[in-house]
Amino acid sequence: MSKTSNAIRPSATLIVVAPIPASETNKAGDCDFRVLMMKRNGKSSFVNAHVFPGGNIDQHDNDPHWNDIIAPGGHAYYDEASKRTLAHKICAIRETFEEAGLLLTNPPVQDLPSAWREKVHQDASQFRELCNEHKIAPSACDLHHFSNWITPVMEKRRYNTQFFITVIPELKGSEHAVIQADGGETIQLDWFTPEEALDSWKRGEITLYPPQWYTLYTLKQTRRHQDIVTKAGVGAFRTKTGKVLTVMPQPQSVDEDTDEGKEGFAMFLAYPGDETYEDETLKVAKEGQHHRLYIKKDRAVFSDMKIARNIEVDDVINEAKANL
Numbered sequence: 001m002s003k004t005s006n007a008i009r010p011s012a013t014l015i016v017v018a019p020i021p022a023s024e025t026n027k028a029g030d031c032d033f034r035v036l037m038m039k040r041n042g043k044s045s046f047v048n049a050h051v052f053p054g055g056n057i058d059q060h061d062n063d064p065h066w067n068d069i070i071a072p073g074g075h076a077y078y079d080e081a082s083k084r085t086l087a088h089k090i091c092a093i094r095e096t097f098e099e100a101g102l103l104l105t106n107p108p109v110q111d112l113p114s115a116w117r118e119k120v121h122q123d124a125s126q127f128r129e130l131c132n133e134h135k136i137a138p139s140a141c142d143l144h145h146f147s148n149w150i151t152p153v154m155e156k157r158r159y160n161t162q163f164f165i166t167v168i169p170e171l172k173g174s175e176h177a178v179i180q181a182d183g184g185e186t187i188q189l190d191w192f193t194p195e196e197a198l199d200s201w202k203r204g205e206i207t208l209y210p211p212q213w214y215t216l217y218t219l220k221q222t223r224r225h226q227d228i229v230t231k232a233g234v235g236a237f238r239t240k241t242g243k244v245l246t247v248m249p250q251p252q253s254v255d256e257d258t259d260e261g262k263e264g265f266a267m268f269l270a271y272p273g274d275e276t277y278e279d280e281t282l283k284v285a286k287e288g289q290h291h292r293l294y295i296k297k298d299r300a301v302f303s304d305m306k307i308a309r310n311i312e313v314d315d316v317i318n319e320a321k322a323n324l
Contacts, residue, residue, distance in 0.1 A: 013054025014092035033225035039188035058124035147237035194220035
């Protein structure tokens with residue numbers, strides 16, 4: 001791997017969705033699910049920000065033996081597209097276990113000794129040992145490709161991150177007890193509805209970066225947890241058939257005479273399909289097509305964000321060159 005400051009590191013993140021128990025009151029019109037979010041420490045790449053669990057791919061996530069663990073008996077793991085994302089899924093599941101203590105396996109494991117979490121955190125190869133010893137497999141088949149983000153070119157630390165989403169069963173009290181921040185990379189764990197997370201950010205109580213903000217914004221449009229896998233993010237990040245588009249935000253200046261300029265926005269991030277977005281693999285955008293996030297920054301903090309999108313991903317994607 002290149003050691004230059006802008007080398008792009010492959011990584012994965014997992015959006016964990018859990019239904020709100022029927023016994024809990026839920027405001028009419030609100031989402032019936034919560035999303036797991038972690039607060040990073042002050043020394044991480046995402047300083048004090050709330051993110052979904054995840055991290056960089058380790059060489060052991062690429063171990064070919066994972067296919068045998070997930071699909072024993074010599075059967076190939078699903079189709080070619082699924083096999084290409086397998087290392088990313090293993091990474092997302094492993095990191096979720098390390099950071100949050102939530103282990104997503106088939107079958108689910110009960111009463112796992114807490115020492116395993118630290119073992120895996122210290123040595124990623126121990127994740128395979130954990131699965132072998134307890135005769136379990138990472139629930140890779142329950143992870144659905146949601147989006148793909150590449151850090152803009154001007155940033156010093158760059159990542160090519162595959163976002164996955166999964167819906168887990170309703171959590172019981174004892175299960176909540178083992179799901180907690182690791183106290184190192186992550187210092188706080190929260191279960192938010194999308195509305196709660198966005199409202200907390202608006203009040204300045206939590207920090208969000210554009211990928212997480214936009215993800216929560218799209219999840220907010222999907223009210224029922226039963227619809228998450230098939231509907232969330234469709235049109236913005238993926239097509240109706242599940243093809244995922246690569247998003248590498250391209251910063252652009254805002255004209256002061258536009259409505260957004262008058263609102264104090266000085267910059268927007270262009271996304272695929274926007275008339276200003278440059279990507280030879282996509283269809284040429286027409287004038288007036290917008291897929292952009294207007295942003296305001298107060299030092300390193302995104303103090304205000306506003307999405308403008310009048311296109312569907314299906315209208316601009318070249319199916320033959322869709323990501324993964």
